[in-house]
Amino acid sequence: MATGTEPHLNSGGVRNGTRAAITAPHLRTDRWWLAPAATAAGLLAFVVYSTWRAFSNSHYYAAPYVSPFYSPCLAENCVPMRNGPNWEIFGSWWGLSPALLVLIFPLGFRLTCYYYRKAYYRGFWASPPACAVAEPHKKYSGETRFPLIFQNIHRYFFYAAVPVAGILTYDTVLAFRNEDYEWGHMGLGTLVFLVNIVLIWAYTASCHSCRHIVGGKLKHFSKHPVRYRAWQLVGRLNARHMQLAWASLVSVALADFYVYLVASGVFDDPTFF
Amino acid sequence: MSSYEARFKVWRGDVGGGGLKDFGVEVNDGEVVLDIIHRLQATQAPDLAVRWNCKAGKCGSCSAEINGRPRLLCMTRMSVFTREETITVTPLRAFPVIRDLVTDVGFNYTKAREVPAFVPPDKLAAGEYRMTQEDVDRSQEFRKCIECFLCQDTCHVVRDHEENKTAFAGPRFLMRVAELDMHPLDAADESGLDRKKTAQDEHGLGYCNITKCCTEVCPEGIKITDNALIPLKERAVDRKYDPLVWLGSKIGRRSSGG
Numbered sequence: 001m002a003t004g005t006e007p008h009l010n011s012g013g014v015r016n017g018t019r020a021a022i023t024a025p026h027l028r029t030d031r032w033w034l035a036p037a038a039t040a041a042g043l044l045a046f047v048v049y050s051t052w053r054a055f056s057n058s059h060y061y062a063a064p065y066v067s068p069f070y071s072p073c074l075a076e077n078c079v080p081m082r083n084g085p086n087w088e089i090f091g092s093w094w095g096l097s098p099a100l101l102v103l104i105f106p107l108g109f110r111l112t113c114y115y116y117r118k119a120y121y122r123g124f125w126a127s128p129p130a131c132a133v134a135e136p137h138k139k140y141s142g143e144t145r146f147p148l149i150f151q152n153i154h155r156y157f158f159y160a161a162v163p164v165a166g167i168l169t170y171d172t173v174l175a176f177r178n179e180d181y182e183w184g185h186m187g188l189g190t191l192v193f194l195v196n197i198v199l200i201w202a203y204t205a206s207c208h209s210c211r212h213i214v215g216g217k218l219k220h221f222s223k224h225p226v227r228y229r230a231w232q233l234v235g236r237l238n239a240r241h242m243q244l245a246w247a248s249l250v251s252v253a254l255a256d257f258y259v260y261l262v263a264s265g266v267f268d269d270p271t272f273f
Numbered sequence: 274m275s276s277y278e279a280r281f282k283v284w285r286g287d288v289g290g291g292g293l294k295d296f297g298v299e300v301n302d303g304e305v306v307l308d309i310i311h312r313l314q315a316t317q318a319p320d321l322a323v324r325w326n327c328k329a330g331k332c333g334s335c336s337a338e339i340n341g342r343p344r345l346l347c348m349t350r351m352s353v354f355t356r357e358e359t360i361t362v363t364p365l366r367a368f369p370v371i372r373d374l375v376t377d378v379g380f381n382y383t384k385a386r387e388v389p390a391f392v393p394p395d396k397l398a399a400g401e402y403r404m405t406q407e408d409v410d411r412s413q414e415f416r417k418c419i420e421c422f423l424c425q426d427t428c429h430v431v432r433d434h435e436e437n438k439t440a441f442a443g444p445r446f447l448m449r450v451a452e453l454d455m456h457p458l459d460a461a462d463e464s465g466l467d468r469k470k471t472a473q474d475e476h477g478l479g480y481c482n483i484t485k486c487c488t489e490v491c492p493e494g495i496k497i498t499d500n501a502l503i504p505l506k507e508r509a510v511d512r513k514y515d516p517l518v519w520l521g522s523k524i525g526r527r528s529s530g531g
């Protein structure tokens with residue numbers, strides 16, 4: 001019939017020769033670019049902030065608070081923290097910031113997280129930038145090959161994330177001391193730490209790998225009532241995984257920034273009791 | 274009752290070429306985009322091709338793209354648009370066009386046939402099947418699918434890369450694999466068919482990068498990515514990348530799990 005006004009480009013993707021001849025890569029009229037742009041900006045801000053803090057190797061301890069970026073502190077060059085997470089597994093030869101030794105675990109956990117994958121594939125790699133908006137890449141093999149096939153190891157980072165969250169819980173308990181290490185006190189920092197640790201646990205527990213491990217892998221829930229309940233519980237959290245990913249990202253940065261402010265002497269931690 | 278004249282652009286043409294044609298058309302309160310397309314047929318373009326059946330969001334025939342977004346024509350209310358905006362309607366852009374708004378969705382039937390069917394359990398006769406509700410809950414969500422193929426159309430793996438159509442089954446059919454793998458009576462394992470492994474090896478699960486566009490467009494609100502694709506990816510990991518599970522299965526102590 002060819003009421004044809006548009007030439008057929010036949011240049012692949014939505015412009016493939018057999019598909020409806022439409023030149024525009026997409027016809028969306030809403031602000032589809034807003035979500036990926038905001039995501040990219042948010043992630044970038046965190047990357048810049050955490051890189052600065054991780055390499056700075058200073059102002060990460062203000063008794064009784066230790067920055068979550070530096071806990072546990074595994075090198076000899078760490079500031080001594082009374083009862084704190086000082087484990088000199090790496091001896092004196094480690095001359096760089098001790099944050100680098102531990103941050104690879106939370107970093108790996110979040111990099112391979114199913115939510116963050118979506119976020120950066122869309123926000124940074126435009127694969128796709130938004131739904132039904134053509135991606136700019138000629139070829140696409142997804143997560144079938146090196147390096148992205150390594151996303152499949154997410155569950156091992158989940159296993160590692162659990163003890164890390166445990167250590168941050170310990171740090172939060174230690175935050176119930178005052179700066180002279182006496183127990184039974186609480187300051188604004190304690191509150192910041194409490195909120196952070198709750199969000200970290202909620203994010204960790206809502207992980208898709210966690211959901212699979214506690215029960216999702218089963219075929220017959222009826223034969224495993226306890227695991228079924230656990231799976232339902234994790235599932236409820238999992239529905240909020242994106243929100244928890246952002247909330248815990250912000251809270252961990254805030255907790256670190258709080259320690260930075262107190263340690264660098266910008267202000268004194270207001271104590272409640 | 275109020276009515277107004279809306280501006281429409283509708284793609285007309287066939288595989289030889291075509292373009293967006295402008296129309297001015299009456300719209301009344303409570304109408305959906307399919308009503309307007311029908312009015313165009315009745316008044317201005319009697320040969321406009323469009324596929325539809327139920328006008329109730331249940332047959333999955335009227336899939337198209339409205340203002341660039343894959344949607345059902347019969348479930349998109351005119352009230353979601355302002356009176357000023359021009360509404361653009363095109364056929365699905367991931368499949369070969371036949372004419373006007375009608376596309377050839379045969380790709381999906383090919384992919385459907387590639388998924389091995391339910392394997393009946395050995396010792397049970399038809400009529401003896403018993404399942405508990407909690408064991409079928411997950412699969413039942415997937416059974417809500419009306420096969421509109423909006424998810425297949427939106428998925429960038431095939432929408433933007435025609436060459437991936439051979440290797441990739443698409444969200445709707447990976448969801449089918451997940452449904453069968455979670456089915457309490459499916460005896461694929463016993464028959465030597467490992468759906469967890471074939472999901473990746475034969476149906477291209479690895480191509481999906483969990484960017485969730487399928488979930489975003491599904492008119493049935495099925496959580497395709499969270500409840501089918503990601504769980505299926507985790508199941509594939511059990512088979513292919515988890516040394517503990519792999520070792521366990523070699524010494525035969527752990528079965529495929531419950």
Ligand code: SF4
Binds near residue numbers: 484485486487
């Ligand atoms: S989540 Fe996977 S299957 Fe769904 S649209 Fe995205 S890439 Fe395709």
Ligand code: SF4
Binds near residue numbers: 493
């Ligand atoms: S899963 Fe949803 S979008 Fe995909 S074919 Fe079924 S109903 Fe349509």
Ligand code: FES
Binds near residue numbers: 114154204206241
């Ligand atoms: S932490 Fe996001 S999926 Fe595991």
Ligand code: FES
Binds near residue numbers: 330
């Ligand atoms: S006509 Fe049946 S779903 Fe729209």
